[in-house]
Every structure is written in C-alpha cells, then in structure tokens.
Amino acid sequence: MPLLGGTIETPRELYVHKLGAALKMENTILEMLPQLEEHANDEQLRQALQHHLEETRGHVANLERVFQVLGAEVEDSSCPAIEGLEKEGQANLKMVDDSLNDQVIISGVCETEHHEIAVYEGLIANAQAMGEQDAVTLLQANLQNEEATLRKAKQMGEQFAQRAAVSV
Numbered sequence: 001m002p003l004l005g006g007t008i009e010t011p012r013e014l015y016v017h018k019l020g021a022a023l024k025m026e027n028t029i030l031e032m033l034p035q036l037e038e039h040a041n042d043e044q045l046r047q048a049l050q051h052h053l054e055e056t057r058g059h060v061a062n063l064e065r066v067f068q069v070l071g072a073e074v075e076d077s078s079c080p081a082i083e084g085l086e087k088e089g090q091a092n093l094k095m096v097d098d099s100l101n102d103q104v105i106i107s108g109v110c111e112t113e114h115h116e117i118a119v120y121e122g123l124i125a126n127a128q129a130m131g132e133q134d135a136v137t138l139l140q141a142n143l144q145n146e147e148a149t150l151r152k153a154k155q156m157g158e159q160f161a162q163r164a165a166v167s168v
Contacts, residue, residue: 015126016070020077022119023063028082029056029112032089036108039093039101042160048152049105055145062138066127069134085112103164106157113150120146 008014033056037049067074089108096104120143127135 011126012070012130015123015130016067016072017077018119018123018126019063019066019070019072020075021079022123023060023067023074024076024079025082025116025119026056026059026063027076028079028086029116030060032086036089036105039098040105041098042102045102045105045156048156052109052149055149059142059145062142066135066138069132069138081115082112085115100164103157103160106153106160109153110150110157113146113153116146117143117150 008017030053033049033053037046037053040046040049064074085108088111089104092104092108093101120139124136124139124143127133127139
C-alpha cells in the first residue's frame, strides 16, 4: 500500500486497497446491525438481523484471511458507499412512524446486500486474474452468504409490503 496517502501504482496495491474498503464495509455493517435490530418491530426480522450479524463476523474473518494469503497488512480503507447507505437508513428511520421501521430496515438491507455482492464480485474477478485461488475461495464464501441474505431479505420485504398494503 502507498504510504501516507501516496499514489496507488500497481494493480495489486489497488486490490489491497479495495480489500480494505470491503473490510471497512463489513465492520461498518457490524456496527449497524445491532442498531437496526433495536428499531425492528417484527420478531422474524430481528432474528434475521442477529443471524446476519454472526455471518458478518465470519465475513470479517475471511477478509482478514485474504490479507494474510496475500501477505498484506490487515488495514481497512474508506468506504463512502456504505457510509452513504448508513446515513440514508438513519435518516429514513428518523422520518417515518415506528410502524414503518421494518419496511425501512428491509429496504436498506436489500440495498446494502446489492452493494456487498458487487464488491465481492469485483474482488473475486481480480483475485482470479492474479491467480490467488485461496483468496477466491474465501471471497466466494462471503459472496454466497450475501446472495442468500438478499434472497431472504427480498422475500421478507415482499411480506412487509403486502401487510402494509392490506392495512391501508
């Protein structure tokens, strides 16, 4: 990695930087999930958030192992996208009636999962190009979890939307 804000000069340095952004993303999500759980009304949603918290801890561990596989120092980089998603979710929760919290939360979960999936797809493509198969395996495990979480979140979102439409 470049020292003291220097220029990234090689594809590998860029990859390690992007890996650091993914680590920051997952660590930010670790902080967000308990807060979301506090705002959730639906017990199934609270349980899903708890489950994803455990999965996210595994994602962090896998990312740290990828750093080790690459022989790079574990270091997170900024991740403005996840910061934006977090701010949007917080703002939305503040502006809605508590009865709409679950819809806001599940919408934010879906948006975040789409972002995470894109991040992991990019990291995997680059790891494959560099011949880093051990990294690919770890990143694919994270990707598979994120894809499964998105599927579950979409189903839950549809249920919440249907409930809301009936109650109008």
